[in-house]
Amino acid sequence: MSTRKTSLTDKQTKNGTSKYVLERCASINEYYDISFKVMLLGDSAVGKTCVLVRFKDGAFLGGNFIATVGIDFRNKVVDVDNLKVKLQIWDTAGQERFRSVTHAYYRDAQALLLLYDITNKPSFDNIRAWLTEIHEYAQKDVVIMLLGNKSDMTAERVVKTEDGENLAKEYGVPFMETSAKTGVNVELAFLAIAKELKHRATQQPNEPKFQIHDYIESQKHKSGCCGLM
């Protein structure tokens, strides 16, 4: 049995700019209209794998920390304005020794979620270095979102929310604090990315642009333990 799916790829135009192209193809046991690649980046132990597992399975990976080796991925299909949007999410290893492996994948990503841990100052300080790498290796029009993870750990917090907000403003990227443990803002982060990518791909010339910052602000307070309500 085969079901129809449409995948969205990013092609280079003659003048070098990126252009999204819809492609139809068939797949077994999976239906979607558009597909995008999203990468999770950030220092080791900031919670990339946990955020992904929270989004994909609605569970928290507590207990012993097992570092990701190289790169791993999971798919999730979400509904955006009556379209099935497949996010193929690449979970990268934060450890320095895997950096050359992960660089090779940056180019294919249409969106990057860049995480730090609000209880770990160096992971926040390293965000500028991550952004430099992103500008070196990723597509020019890649969607970037900054996430301050582990927001449930209020007693251990060392990075203020406003520091995250200010850094995000400086780079012109959307920002929110998340918790893979409680689920706060995790679904919202991926949904905002899915909406932005879907709008970029399907937008008509006279249609207003999707405002990701406004969308996040309007939804932030509605997002509870189990995702968007």
Ligand SMILES: Nc1nc2c(ncn2[C@@H]2O[C@H](COP(=O)(O)OP(=O)(O)OP(=O)(O)O)[C@@H](O)[C@H]2O)c(=O)[nH]1
């Ligand atoms: N309290 C709390 N702990 C978290 C949260 N997210 C992750 N953790 C814990 O932080 C540790 C690291 O989480 P991972 O998701 O494995 O970190 P990672 O960024 O994928 O690490 P690498 O694979 O080395 O890049 C684990 O012990 C998790 O249980 C969170 O939101 N809150």
